[in-house]
Amino acid sequence: DAGVIQSPRHEVTEMGQEVTLRCKPISGHDYLFWYRQTMMRGLELLIYFNNNVPIDDSGMPEDRFSAKMPNASFSTLKIQPSEPRDSAVYFCASSPATRLNTGELFFGEGSRLTVL
Amino acid sequence: AQRVTQPEKLLSVFKGAPVELKCNYSYSGSPELFWYVQYSRQRLQLLLRHISRESIKGFTADLNKGETSFHLKKPFAQEEDSAMYYCALQTGANNLFFGTGTRLTVIP
Numbered sequence: 001d002a003g004v005i006q007s008p009r010h011e012v013t014e015m016g017q018e019v020t021l022r023c024k025p026i027s028g029h030d031y032l033f034w035y036r037q038t039m040m041r042g043l044e045l046l047i048y049f050n051n052n053v054p055i056d057d058s059g060m061p062e063d064r065f066s067a068k069m070p071n072a073s074f075s076t077l078k079i080q081p082s083e084p085r086d087s088a089v090y091f092c093a094s095s096p097a098t099r100l101n102t103g104e105l106f107f108g109e110g111s112r113l114t115v116l
Numbered sequence: 117a118q119r120v121t122q123p124e125k126l127l128s129v130f131k132g133a134p135v136e137l138k139c140n141y142s143y144s145g146s147p148e149l150f151w152y153v154q155y156s157r158q159r160l161q162l163l164l165r166h167i168s169r170e171s172i173k174g175f176t177a178d179l180n181k182g183e184t185s186f187h188l189k190k191p192f193a194q195e196e197d198s199a200m201y202y203c204a205l206q207t208g209a210n211n212l213f214f215g216t217g218t219r220l221t222v223i224p
Contacts, residue, residue, distance in 0.1 A: 003159070031210070042122070042216030043202060056211060091160065102167075103150040103206050107160040 004108035006092050012114045018080040021111045024073055025094030033105060034067055034077050037089040046090075049075065082115045089113070118143045120205050122215035129193050130223045137188040137218045139177075139203030148206040149186040151177055152214070155199045163188075163201070173197070193222045 005024040013019055025032050033048040047057040052069045060067070064083070069075040079086055089112050093105040119142040129135045141147055148167065154160040164172045166179040166186060177188045186203060203215040 033211070035214070039125075040216070043214035045211055045213060048211055050210075093160075097210075100210055103148060103165050103204065103212065104162045105212060109159055 004092055004094050004106055006090075006108035006111050008111055009109065010112045010114075012116065013082055014116050015083055016081045017115075018078065019082045019086075019113060019115075021077040021090050021092075021113070023075045023077070023092030023108060025075070025092070026106055027073065029094035029096050029106070030072070031095045031097065031100050032069060032075050033093040033095075034075070035091040035093065037091060037110070043091070046077070079113075082113075084115045087113055087115050118205055118207055118213050120203050120213055120215035122201075122203055122218050124218045125216065126219050126221070128221045128223055131195055132192050135190050135193040135197070135220065135222075137201050137203075137220065139186045139188065139215060141184050141186065141203075141205050143205055143207065145208055147179070147181075147186075149177075149179055150204045150206065150212070151175070151186075151188050152202040152204055153199050154202070155196075160200075160202070193220075195222050195224055198222045 007022045030051050034046040036044045045059045047067045049069045067077045089110045091110045093107045095105045121140045150165045151163040153163040175190045177186050179186050198221050200217050200219050202217045204212045206212050
């Protein structure tokens with residue numbers, strides 16, 4: 001298993017452009033999480049899904065951010081329009097309920113976003 | 117509201133010296149606490165969980181409810197311990213909240 005797969009690994013864009021980050025969770029994992037990592041704030045939980053349904057999106061910073069999970073094997077995080085302060089590493093993580101109950105998430109390699 | 121605090125962003129110790137990475141939490145419920153580690157060029161991964169009371173790679177962490185702390189300790193640091201360490205709190209809703217992280221550098 002290749003683990004959680006995220007794309008793109010690096011994205012450089014200009015302010016105002018739309019950014020779409022993609023995630024393929026590990027097959028069979030029914031929980032999917034999106035986190036944002038910055039030096040100042042560490043790892044912030046943005047949103048998480050259970051069985052493709054968004055459960056808690058209270059961490060999504062503002063309406064410019066949206067996330068979807070159309071099926072069990074794919075999720076997107078979209079920023080429209082992007083701003084320089086959105087520059088960060090965005091992580092996707094997945095887990096089956098049995099492992100999540102003991103605190104284990106399986107992380108992707110992250111997508112490094114730079115907004116100029 | 118839940119909160120995880122790691123007061124040190126950077127920590128440097130010499131090889132063979134003891135190391136302690138601090139973590140304090142705030143949560144009204146019964147806490148489930150964890151340490152995650154990210155080695156260079158590797159994915160973030162679970163290091164240990166408080167409920168297991170285990171020692172992983174020589175690291176231990178004790179939950180102190182009176183001080184609301186979950187510090188990570190190792191008696192003799194090794195160069196391969198250099199990494200980013202995150203303390204995490206799991207609430208009853210199954211989501212994990214992470215601290216700001218501490219970058220540990222072990223000096224040869």
